[in-house]
Amino acid sequence: MPTALITGASRGLGRATARAFAARGWTLIVDARREADLAEAARGLADVVAIPGDVTDTEHRAALGAAVDRLGRLDVLVNNASSLGPSPLPPMREYRLSELRTVYETNVFAPLCLIQRLAEPLAAAAGAIVNVSSDAAVEAYPGWGGYGSAKAALDQLTAVLAVEEPGLRVYAFDPGDMRTDMHQQAFPGEDISDRPEPQVVVPALLRLLDERPPSGRYRASDLTSVGESGAEDPALTEWPAVTR
Numbered sequence: 001m002p003t004a005l006i007t008g009a010s011r012g013l014g015r016a017t018a019r020a021f022a023a024r025g026w027t028l029i030v031d032a033r034r035e036a037d038l039a040e041a042a043r044g045l046a047d048v049v050a051i052p053g054d055v056t057d058t059e060h061r062a063a064l065g066a067a068v069d070r071l072g073r074l075d076v077l078v079n080n081a082s083s084l085g086p087s088p089l090p091p092m093r094e095y096r097l098s099e100l101r102t103v104y105e106t107n108v109f110a111p112l113c114l115i116q117r118l119a120e121p122l123a124a125a126a127g128a129i130v131n132v133s134s135d136a137a138v139e140a141y142p143g144w145g146g147y148g149s150a151k152a153a154l155d156q157l158t159a160v161l162a163v164e165e166p167g168l169r170v171y172a173f174d175p176g177d178m179r180t181d182m183h184q185q186a187f188p189g190e191d192i193s194d195r196p197e198p199q200v201v202v203p204a205l206l207r208l209l210d211e212r213p214p215s216g217r218y219r220a221s222d223l224t225s226v227g228e229s230g231a232e233d234p235a236l237t238e239w240p241a242v243t244r
C-alpha cells in the first residue's frame with residue numbers, strides 16, 4: 001500500500017488529509033506536538049504510526065525518518081505543520097526576531113530537513129512532496145510579513161527542488177482560507193464561521209496527487225474550480241503551469 005508522512009495531522013487540514021488517505025487504504029505516519037490530540041486523531045485510522053513531537057526538533061525528525069525506514073517505503077510527504085507566529089500578528093517593525101526564527105524553523109527549515117532525510121525513499125517510489133503554502137506568500141497583507149515571508153521561502157525552495165529533482169513531483173499547495181485553529185489565531189475574536197472547513201480543501205489535494213501535474217505551485221481553488229455550467233474548467237484538464 002502507498003505510504004504518506006503528514007506533519008501536523010492532529011487537527012485542521014493535516015487531520016482531514018490523513019482521514020482521506022486512510023480511507024483510501026494508505027499507510028500513514030503522522031505527527032503533532034500534543035500527544036493526546038494526535039492519539040485522538042489517529043484513533044480509527046487503520047494503518048497509522050503516530051509519533052508525537054515538534055518538527056523543529058532534530059530527534060523528532062530522526063524518529064519520523066526511522067519510521068519511514070521501518071516501513072521501507074514513502075510515496076508522499078505532506079509538510080503541513082506550520083507556525084503562524086504571534087497572535088495578534090505584529091507589524092514587521094515590531095516583530096521579535098526570536099519569534100520570527102521559530103516561524104522560519106517550523107515553516108522553512110523543518111520541511112527542508114524532512115525533504116533532505118526522505119528524498120531517497122521518495123525518489124525510489126517516484127513520489128511527491130506537498131509543501132503547504134499560503135496566499136500570504138504572494139500577497140502583502142499587513143501583519144503577515146513573518147509567516148508570509150517564511151511561506152514565500154518555502155515556495156521558492158519548492159520551485160528550485162522541482163527543477164533539481166525531475167524524478168519527483170514537488171508541489172507548493174495553497175489551500176486558501178479554512179476554518180481552523182490557525183485561522184482563528186490569525187483573526188482573534190473574529191467570527192470565522194464563513195470560512196470553509198478544511199475537509200473541503202482535501203479533494204483538491206487528492207486531485208493533485210492522483211493526476212500528478214508538473215511540479216509547481218497550485219491553489220486549491222484552481223484545482224476544484226467549476227465553470228458556470230457546473231462542468232469542470234476544461235483549461236485545468238490540460239494542467240497549465242499554475243503559478244500565483
Ligand SMILES: NC(=O)c1ccc[n+]([C@@H]2O[C@H](COP(=O)([O-])OP(=O)(O)OC[C@H]3O[C@@H](n4cnc5c(N)ncnc54)[C@H](OP(=O)(O)O)[C@@H]3O)[C@@H](O)[C@H]2O)c1
Pocket residue numbers: 007008009010011012013014031032033034035037053054055056079080081082083106132133134135174175176177178179180181182183198
Ligand atoms: N487555516 C487557513 O486558513 C490556512 C490558509 C492558508 C494556509 N494554511 C496552511 O495550512 C496548513 C494547515 O493549517 P491549519 O489551519 O490546518 O492549522 P491548525 O488547524 O492550527 O493545525 C496545525 C497542525 O499542525 C500541528 N503543528 C503545529 N506546529 C507543529 C510543530 N512545530 N510540529 C509538529 N506539529 C505541529 C498542530 O498540532 P500541535 O499544535 O499539537 O503541534 C496541528 O495538528 C499550514 O501549513 C498553514 O500554514 C492555512
